[in-house]
Amino acid sequence: MASNGFMAQWVYTDIVKDHFMNPRNLWKEDEDFNPDGVGEVGSLACGDQMRVGIKVKDGKIADLRWLTYGCASAIASTSMMSEMAIGMDLKDAYNLKPEDIMAKLGGLPEHKFHCSVLGDKALRAAIDDYLEKNHMENPYKATVAKIICECMGVTDQKIETLIKEDKVKNLKDLQDITGAGTVCGKCVPRLEELIVEMKHIYGKEA
Amino acid sequence: MDKRFVYLDNNATTEMADEVKEIMRENEDLFGNASSMHTLGRDAETGVEWARGEVARLINAEKREIYFTSGATESNNTVFNIFRDIIDESPERNRIIISSVEHPASIETAKFLNKKGYHVEFAPVDHIGRLDLDKYEKMLSDNVALVSIMLANNESGIIQPVREASRLAKLYGAYFHTDATQAIGKIKVDVKELDVDYLSLSGHKFYGPKGIGVLFVKKGAPMEAFIHGGHQERGFRAGTYNTQAIIGLGKASELARLNLDNESEKLWRLRERLREGIEKNIPHVVVNGSNDRNLTLPGTLNVSFPSAEGESILLYLDMEGIEVSTGSACASGSLEPSYVLLASGLPVELAHGSIRFSLGKNNTEEDVDYVIEKLPPIIEKIRKMSTRKD
Structure with missing residues (x-):
């Protein structure tokens, strides 16, 4: 095709392309990988779903496998997450931020960030699962909580749990249950964002 | 097979036909303003005017019913805008019916x-994405000012029962518009047979240039000017003629008329070859x-x-030189996938x-x-990477 010098860059960075083309630590069907913990977030209806399995040894992520249904950035970000997480101690792994994964990928388009970088959440779910299965205390859950509504002291994690458990479907439900956003109202736009984001992550109807 | 470049996104846009490129090159020095009285202008x-005649012939219209626009988006906008003020004169006709699978240029x-x-x-479509005529007929009443149903859908390729829909609309005195953008050059389009009052088309969908299109307005149907400032198109669409593009569109129209039967036959054969190949070589696919x-x-x-997501499929195919499009949300920048496919009841x-x-005429x-x-x-x-394997 004649391009007359107008040559497009690829849709994403070269790092994303590399991970998309050659995904690392993929969970192969025929592989004998017996995970100590498994986490899954997202849904096919939302367009993104991730499953992460971890092996834990001496308080560290000894090994990790993943599966992803999703777009190129979802596949690449989960692959990148796997490289970052292996060898990390559980606390650091639990605190892995989507921003960190995105930075390692050399950036992602704005609209891709929220919907496709779910690997950190799947990893956290896998660690939760590991600790629960082994009847161990989960000292990390509280550490990653961020206060969203300062007036009522409602954290993102509280909101996450309520949505995950189908107790909250919209802003009104959230306000009724927690009072979040009912005092000064400053956090309402963020609450609405979070509700959409969490519903997406947990595959709840939009 | 050696790596090839295979363009299979002809519903998005087409490459100009050689004959179109040629006539546009031949006329690249024809810079006169078509509104000027001197020789170069004339x-x-x-x-x-040659091009106008070719477009008219293609859709069996009269030359004076053809208005050049910047494309089907402008043509669609114009039709709805014509009715913007008509409600002031006939306030009882206050309903507009369009199908649920129209192009955003109509919906918005x-x-x-x-x-x-x-x-x-919005008139609903059935499980294949075709207008549900029974439900549509029940929606009609004497209050309907305008009905707009596309002739063929860009995503599903489904041909709509426009002739029947138009006939029914006329029983209630409503005007009828069809967006024929995807149909031109692929199936026969005859404004008299279809009995439509308005029809939109776009040059670049049938091997003509981009940025040029047509609005057909049946003699006697309401028309109004929206771009003011010149007497072009009998005062209804001002702006210096894009002579070269219009001539290119004329050539594309001529080719579409002459080649229609052969093109359709060839495209269908290739389409069926592709479908059979996919169904035979890939388990669990849904057409x-x-x-x-x-x-x-x-x-x-x-x-x-x-179990495979569209953007990933598209990008892997792109690496192999195969260009397609997807109804996935990921490619659209929103969380919602194709409303056209969802309208026919396809699961998200x-x-x-x-x-x-x-497919297009250059495909083999x-x-x-x-x-x-x-x-x-x-x-x-992709399925091996996926959380679900079926």
Whole structure:
């Protein structure tokens, strides 16, 4: 095709392309990988779903496998997450931020960030699962909580749990249950964002 | 097979035909303003009027019913805007009916008319994406000012029963518009046979240039100017003629008229070869729309690959030189996949995994065989990565 010098860059960075083309630590069907913990977030209806399995040894992520249904950035970000997480101690792994994964990928388009970088959440779910299965205390859950509504002291994690458990479907439900956003109202736009984001992550109807 | 470049996104846009490129090159020095009285101006005008005649002939209209626009988006906008003020004269006709699978250029413009006192209502489609005529007929009443139903859908390739829909609309005195953008050059389009009052088309969808299109307005149907400042198009659409593009559109129209039967036949053969190849070589695929030739544009094949996501499929195919499009949300920048496929009742996850192959006149059997060779391992690879394997 004649391009007359107008040559497009690829849709994403070269790092994303590399991970998309050659995904690392993929969970192969025929592989004998017996995970100590498994986490899954997202849904096919939302367009993104991730499953992460971890092996834990001496308080560290000894090994990790993943599966992803999703777009190129979802596949690449989960692959990148796997490289970052292996060898990390559980606390650091639990605190892995989507921003960190995105930075390692050399950036992602704005609209891709929220919907496709779910690997950190799947990893956290896998660690939760590991600790629960082994009847161990989960000292990390509280550490990653961020206060969203300062007036009522409602954290993102509280909101996450309520949505995950189908107790909250919209802003009104959230306000009724927690009072979040009912005092000064400053956090309402963020609450609405979070509700959409969490519903997406947990595959709840939009 | 050696790596090839296979363009299968002809419903998005087409490469100009050689004859179109040639006539545009031949006329690149025809810079006169077609509105000027001197020789160069009159030469340009002669070119513009030749093109108008070719478009008119293509759709069996009269020359004076053809208005050049910047494309089908402008044409669609114009039709709805004509009705913007008509409600002031006939306030009892305050309903507009469009199908639920129209192009955004119709949907968004129609919705805008809600603010002008209209009630814009959506006529549903059936499981293949074809207008549900029974439900549509029940929606009609003497209050309907305008009905707009596309002639063929860009995503599913489904041909709409426009002739019947128009006939029914006329029983209630409503005006009828059809967006024929995807149909031109692929199926026969005759404004008299279809009995429509307005029709939109776009040059670049049938091997003509971009940025040029047409609005057909039947003699006697309401028309109004929206771009003011010149007497072009009898005062209805101001702006210096884009002579070269108009001449290119004229050539594309001539070619579409002369080649229609052969093109359709060839596109359908390639489409069926592709469909059979995909169904034979890839387990668990869902063909969206229909495989009935009478209901489907000959070059469009829309397929869902369960457990594989559309953007990933598109990008892996792109690496192999195969260019397609997807109904996945990921490619659109929103969380919602194709509203066209959802309107026909397709489950959301199948819409996310949908790929549209749209063939064009330059495609060959080798192109199709190349896709049939490259696609199965891509789907297999993506499904192996997927959380779901079926």
